[in-house]
Amino acid sequence: MEITNYITTDYKAIDSQETITAVKDFFTELGYSHFPVTENGIYIGSVSSDDVETFDDDKKLLDYKYTLEGFFTKTDSIWLEVLEVFAKNHTDLVPVLDQNNTYVGYYMIEDIMSFFHQTPFLKEQGRIIKVKKGISDYSMGQIAQIVESNNGKLLGLFISESDNENVEVTIKITLGAINEIIQTFRRYNYEITSEHNEDDYINNLKERSDYLDKYLNM
Numbered sequence: 001m002e003i004t005n006y007i008t009t010d011y012k013a014i015d016s017q018e019t020i021t022a023v024k025d026f027f028t029e030l031g032y033s034h035f036p037v038t039e040n041g042i043y044i045g046s047v048s049s050d051d052v053e054t055f056d057d058d059k060k061l062l063d064y065k066y067t068l069e070g071f072f073t074k075t076d077s078i079w080l081e082v083l084e085v086f087a088k089n090h091t092d093l094v095p096v097l098d099q100n101n102t103y104v105g106y107y108m109i110e111d112i113m114s115f116f117h118q119t120p121f122l123k124e125q126g127r128i129i130k131v132k133k134g135i136s137d138y139s140m141g142q143i144a145q146i147v148e149s150n151n152g153k154l155l156g157l158f159i160s161e162s163d164n165e166n167v168e169v170t171i172k173i174t175l176g177a178i179n180e181i182i183q184t185f186r187r188y189n190y191e192i193t194s195e196h197n198e199d200d201y202i203n204n205l206k207e208r209s210d211y212l213d214k215y216l217n218m
Contacts, residue, residue, distance in 0.1 A: 003079045003115055007096050007105040013038040014047065016062040020055045027052055036095040036106055037061060037068055043095055043103040045070045072097050075104065079119075082112055121156035126174045130160065130194040131185050135167050138190075146188065147173055150181045168193060 011030070014023060016039040026035070027049040034046040045068025047061065055064055072095040073085050085094050092109045116122065131143065140157065147154055152173040161168035173181070182192055 003077075003082065003107075003112070004075055004096075006107055006111040006115055007075075008108060008111070009105040011035075013043065013095075013103060014061065015039070016044065016060070016065065018061050019057075020052065020059050020061060020064075021057045023047065023052050023055075023061055024057070032093050034069065034089075034091045034093050036072075036093075036103065038103055041103075043072065043097060043101075044068060046072075046091070046093075046095060071095075073107065074099065079112065079115055082107060083116070086112065119156075121172055124155055124174065126155050126172045127178055128194060129171045129173065129178070129181065129185075129192070129196070130168055131171065131190040132161075132166050132168045132193050133190050135162065135165060138167050138169065140169070142188065143169060143171065143185075143190075146184045147171065147181055150177060150184060151175060152177075152181055 013036040014026065016037055032049060034048050036046050037044055039062070044065065047064075047068055051064070051067050055061075069089065071085055071089045071091070073082050075096055075098045077085075082094065086092075086107075086109055094107045096104050096106055098104050143157060144154055153175045155172040155174060157169055157171040159167055160170040178196055182196060185192060
């Protein structure tokens with residue numbers, strides 16, 4: 001399914017000439033965090049519901065044009081790019097422009113998440129492995145090679161955590177022997193941050209620990 005099928009036009013963009021009282025009523029009724037604003041039919045930014053609460057009722061939205069946030073996405077943006085706009089701007093609604101920069105509607109976060117849930121990464125059955133390595137040492141190509149060299153099939157992978165030193169990559173796979181894949185990652189100096197019953201290395205450590213406890217308590 002195309003992500004553009006989720007573009008919504010249920011409510012028209014707010015005109016910059018609208019009164020602050022009307023804008024406040026609009027946000028009270030619908031509860032969005034932001035909403036697109038147009039001037040003479042051209043998108044000029046999104047107004048925040050939090051900002052609106054501080055505006056004077058007897059003024060127009062145009063008087064607060066300087067507070068508008070200019071984020072948007074395009075009709076040809078892929079769903080990951082759209083999610084990035086949502087995340088970076090802490091919003092539940094993102095305006096959509098076509099290739100001529102004409103405002104065409106907006107995406108709502110719940111619809112995009114619904115689209116995300118239909119992707120094979122989430123929809124298909126599989127196993128999750130999380131690995132960590134130095135930020136300058138990891139390689140997506142190497143990670144894919146490790147999985148596939150052990151007869152695993154990738155459904156997807158993404159960076160789930162990152163700091164100045166390390167990167168954690170979340171991997172979803174189908175097929176393949178989990179233990180062999182895990183041990184291969186360790187041979188390439190990846191730390192396994194997820195837990196797996198099939199992990200022989202951890203199981204052996206646990207057995208040795210149990211044996212040591214038993215010996216010390218004799």
